[in-house]
Amino acid sequence: MAVGFFSAGGFAARAAGPGSSTATGSSTAGDDAVGEITTGISLEHSGGLGTGVLLDRNRSTSITPAGGDTIGITSETPFTRIYLVWDRPPAAWELEAGGATSRGGSYGYLHELATLETPVTEATLTLGEGENILCDIYLFGDAPLPDWVQQWQPPCEKADLVVFSTHADDEHLFFGGILPTYAGEQGLAVQVVYMTNHWGERYRPHELLDGLWTVGVTAYPVIGPFPDLYASLESLASAESVFDRDEVLAFQVEMLRRFKPLVAAGHDLNGEYGHGAHILNAQTLVEALELTADETAYPESAAQYGTWDVPKTYLHLYPENEIIMDWTVPLERFGGATAFEMAEAGFAKHTSQVTYFSVQLGGTWEDCRKFGLVRSTVGPDVAGNDLFENIDMTPEPEPAPEPESVPVTSIIPAEGDSLPGEHSAFISLPASTQQPSDSGSSWVIMVAVAAVVVIVVLVAVLVRVNRGGKKGGKGRRRW
Numbered sequence: 001m002a003v004g005f006f007s008a009g010g011f012a013a014r015a016a017g018p019g020s021s022t023a024t025g026s027s028t029a030g031d032d033a034v035g036e037i038t039t040g041i042s043l044e045h046s047g048g049l050g051t052g053v054l055l056d057r058n059r060s061t062s063i064t065p066a067g068g069d070t071i072g073i074t075s076e077t078p079f080t081r082i083y084l085v086w087d088r089p090p091a092a093w094e095l096e097a098g099g100a101t102s103r104g105g106s107y108g109y110l111h112e113l114a115t116l117e118t119p120v121t122e123a124t125l126t127l128g129e130g131e132n133i134l135c136d137i138y139l140f141g142d143a144p145l146p147d148w149v150q151q152w153q154p155p156c157e158k159a160d161l162v163v164f165s166t167h168a169d170d171e172h173l174f175f176g177g178i179l180p181t182y183a184g185e186q187g188l189a190v191q192v193v194y195m196t197n198h199w200g201e202r203y204r205p206h207e208l209l210d211g212l213w214t215v216g217v218t219a220y221p222v223i224g225p226f227p228d229l230y231a232s233l234e235s236l237a238s239a240e241s242v243f244d245r246d247e248v249l250a251f252q253v254e255m256l257r258r259f260k261p262l263v264a265a266g267h268d269l270n271g272e273y274g275h276g277a278h279i280l281n282a283q284t285l286v287e288a289l290e291l292t293a294d295e296t297a298y299p300e301s302a303a304q305y306g307t308w309d310v311p312k313t314y315l316h317l318y319p320e321n322e323i324i325m326d327w328t329v330p331l332e333r334f335g336g337a338t339a340f341e342m343a344e345a346g347f348a349k350h351t352s353q354v355t356y357f358s359v360q361l362g363g364t365w366e367d368c369r370k371f372g373l374v375r376s377t378v379g380p381d382v383a384g385n386d387l388f389e390n391i392d393m394t395p396e397p398e399p400a401p402e403p404e405s406v407p408v409t410s411i412i413p414a415e416g417d418s419l420p421g422e423h424s425a426f427i428s429l430p431a432s433t434q435q436p437s438d439s440g441s442s443w444v445i446m447v448a449v450a451a452v453v454v455i456v457v458l459v460a461v462l463v464r465v466n467r468g469g470k471k472g473g474k475g476r477r478r479w
Contacts, residue, residue: 044053
């Protein structure tokens, strides 16, 4: 079987092939040195759809093959990895290459990498039943992959930190250096949860993934069920007019129980610049903290994930128990770039939003350094420069292996065969030291040993008596 699954995309210009059922990529690119194959590629859809858009490196163009359809992939240059970019979470798909079958689509990745066992020049992609909107196909050889190829891992089983972002881009604007510091530099298990989705704007989910990958997040994000609606902007009331508050609260409780974070981070209770959805997100997060340990509250998620009590929770700009993070420290993981610079780089991937906002180290509602500890089960912060202060980050020790039981064998005589006048004694030895024997030979050996002992004792007694007799002749007899 072949395969690892991961993700990505790139916006560099590339010439499109002819808009027919077969298209051939014909451009060259400077990234050939890192293994991308850009020439001699042919794609053919079983239903006759034009496949040229799949080679144009443009995620705003796509085809929609039906379930069961196939796309034949042929390359003059052998390839070992295929990178797929989808417009929506795809149905399960299969990839046949070199006699092996790879499967993907299990986690709904928009950007997914399939790694083959051996180099091939032909492969067949079979689409699953469901929605399949495919934007791009990339082929790579054995050389190191470009940085923009995202290799996603499934969402965390258990997270060290969960960031509750309302929209795609808020995770950089208002949480600043949190992601590059704790996910990228420290390599902690960091999960990002978005309250809203942007499926109505096909470019924004790709911007979201590109931004997270840039700052070192590798756990695939959770994208919430609530569509981003302009009507939620004005105030909390406007947000509650389009989002059911109880549904949002249930979502927050479920996420906390599912990921069981040591630390959670959320929005400003005033919504930064007053955004109603930000306020709703922050308020329901705080409410959820008091419910996650109660199995009777939203019992469905309690039954699925169990209960949890989050040790520490921070809110952006919360005025009590305030900490001010230093995002100007160089990070080795990013070649010396600071956490602030990486937050800027992550936000820059949101090309549709950069005209309106920017990451800030100061200001009133923009300052991405300021957070307050809204709830803690481990006491207040003292140093005030680390979200994990007072959290024991020592890895849990591996459970000690159970000692192996060593079989033992008794070499005493069978019941009823003990020597007259002697107590039975148990001698236990590891089975590996035992020699096969039968009870008869054991009995003979022990009798012989006993006889020798008796003879030795008798000889010793006779010798002593004899010596005593000689000494007695020199004195008075004691009759």
